Amino acid sequence: MRLNEQDIINAICLHMAERKQLHPSQVEVELMWDEDYGFSAEVFAEGRNQVIVAANILEAIERYLLKEHNLRVFRDQIRLILEDEIVADIA
Numbered sequence: 001m002r003l004n005e006q007d008i009i010n011a012i013c014l015h016m017a018e019r020k021q022l023h024p025s026q027v028e029v030e031l032m033w034d035e036d037y038g039f040s041a042e043v044f045a046e047g048r049n050q051v052i053v054a055a056n057i058l059e060a061i062e063r064y065l066l067k068e069h070n071l072r073v074f075r076d077q078i079r080l081i082l083e084d085e086i087v088a089d090i091a
Contacts, residue, residue, distance in 0.1 A: 011064030
């Protein structure tokens with residue numbers, strides 16, 4: 001299974017909205033990749049921005065797959081990949 005960049009953004013929006021008790025439409029996400037730091041995302045919510053690291057992105061994907069697709073996936077089964085866009089391969 002593969003999640004495209006929009007699926008990953010949706011997963012992060014849902015996850016952060018739940019954690020901050022907001023509506024998902026109140027959360028904006030920009031995925032990033034850096035040669036030194038790897039994958040991260042900048043999250044904008046409630047007038048603040050926060051950078052989350054790859055571990056947080058993987059957690060969001062885990063919860064998204066469980067809640068939206070009823071799939072129990074563990075973190076070591078998810079691999080973030082930079083292609084034309086950032087994607088997640090699920091083993």
